[in-house]
Amino acid sequence: MFSEELWPENEKKCAVLRKPKQGRKRQELLAVALGVKVGVKGAFLWPPLKLFACSQISSLVRRAALTHNDNHFNYEKTHNFKVHTFRGPHWCEYCANFMWGLIAQGVRCSDCGLNVHKQCSKHVPNDCQPDLKRIKKVYCCDLTTLVKAHNTQRPMVVDICIREIEARGLKSEGLYRVSGFTEHIEDVKMAFDRDGEKADISANIYPDINIITGALKLYFRDLPIPVITYDTYPKFIEAAKISNADERLEAVHDVLMLLPPAHYETLRYLMIHLKKVTMNEKDNFMNAENLGIVFGPTLMRSPEDSTLTTLHDMRYQKLIVQILIENEDVLF
Template sequence: MAASSNSSLSGSSVSSDPEDYQPPIWKSYLYQLQQEAPRPKRIVCPKEMETRPKYYGREFHGMISREYADELLRATDGSYLIRESQRQPGTHTLALRFGPQTLNYRLFYDGKHFVAEKRFESVHDLVTDALITLYIETKAAEYIAKMTANPIYDHLGYTSLLKDKLVHRLSRGRTESRRVTFVRDERVHTFRGPHWCEYCANFMWGLIAQGVRCSDCGLNVHKQCSKLVPSDCQPDLRRIKKVFSCDLTTLVKAHNTPRPMVVDLCIREIELRGMKSEGLYRVSGFSEHIEDVRLAFDREGEKADISASAYADINIIAGALKLYLRDLPIPVITFDLYPKFIQAAKIPNAECRLEAVHEGLLQLPPAHYETLRYLMAHLKRVTTFEKDNLMNSENLGIVFGPTLMQPPEQNALTTLNDMRQQKLVVQLMIEHEDVLF
């Protein structure tokens, strides 16, 4: 087995210095095993089954015994059928022949087929994935246990690149508040076509959900290898194509800032020349000019010119800030915490209500919390100019409630019913900014 691991397939990865980069040697032993895995063979029921669920095909044999299923499958490795359980009528079992035995799995359907966490569009795909996994884990159990022992991760430049970036940032003399350590944001990912782990260089086997991908830096690894990769993460700026409509956490990680620079720059410009502007945040700027600001940020980032010489009307800058916050794929008050804040606003006791809002704030992701804290401090300063701008905390709550909070189901009726609570949550955060944050 060890000798087989030296065979290679070319692949691409990341190097801290493109001029010194040499393609890694991928370990293709597991890929070869996947190619050797048994192929699924459906055992068709010879008669039409009236009790067959509509989401199963002719592989459904009705209520037959485990022993009879074993007889039907015995001849062919990889053969399978579905039977209804005799012990628990109404439940279904996938019977699968692998090697010298028939394996039985409780089979479920919720729009997709599954026996564990992976979900498949068809039973055929589920069986294919199961046979690949069983074959590889049977033939290469020892190899899999040892495959993280000599990772290529360090040699590909991820670690040195991260260290170099960190040293460079600190040497620029930035304030301590900007020195933030972020946790790698890993999500289970389905790779189309052969893919290799960028930690250990071994093939990621299976049809779907073969490994995890970091949504920030793009690192692709086995689930088990992800536990060994350093948690510090610096997204690759080449992967961040725009500023607006980009995930908030991803954006601040990419630029190593506590908040999106759009928020900082717009608020700075508004506080410089717009705090006394009547109807600030309520009065709309020209939509085409707001779109120009959006495009400027997407093209030029922090170098975008939003000064008075470029946009004399401060409502354009205020509108751009609202647009940025409204277009976030995950709102500042995240979808999963939305119900908690709505329920908090319904609490009749003022002290308990405030405490519930505070508990919700503490559960926000760091970038979301910091963005909200900075924005609320700004909006509180806006209210100190209420005599001029006519914007008190209630008015600002009406404006920013649906901007910062959106129900996860995106239902118009839910949004309409929750408007009062949305307004109240923002109003409370402005009025009690010093206590809540």
């Protein structure tokens, strides 16, 4: 047993022994940041070099954080299986067994080309990685399929159109309310389908900004599954009917969390943009309510194909979009 008198002295010795170790670890960390090697015998770094190394470490931390955030957009996607007749012998890519028969031996994913038995398709994980060669167009393509195929956070159409609108159109009177020429809007659509992200929608080609806003609205209308999905539509309508403003806002936030990641990110980005539009209301005369009237039916469609339901829900559609714009900084 050590006596109490010896404790302080022993503790000091331990502290002395620990210091060089901690110092060496710090030296090694700084060296890694600089990409240099330090020797084992009393190596040291010149003080200015240390400062530079510390800045490099901060940069590494920031890059790691950005990489972590990017992983959020590694969206899951279900396979788009369709019955297929294979020519020649084929094996299931899930169970590895032979696919028997002369016709309709199995199913093939039209987005990534995965071939499996019909029964096996029920067990395949949601790991579809669409092949760009199979994506024939941008418009009318499923939103998640498009972002997975291009490995982006949002559809390119949304990014490119919004950048162009914010660059030269935020003060344009009646922005999004005024329609552009249909023929020119179709030209923009064809340009995106043909050229993808290389499509030229600059002022040199389309001086009227209403053509670009029209092309963006058309993209949303042409989606097979709306930005606000059919599954969440009834929940959003119910949330809009809540009379208490705070409870309504909370309910809207809860339903937003149910959206698929690609849909959520697209909606978030659009609402940030529309908020900027309302900040220029003195010039463009477009407030959140006006934009709600325009974008309500564009972003959300009833799963019921009923004219009566559509007419009945229009005021709630407008209200939901209005709430999303006005509370963009809180909801997203």
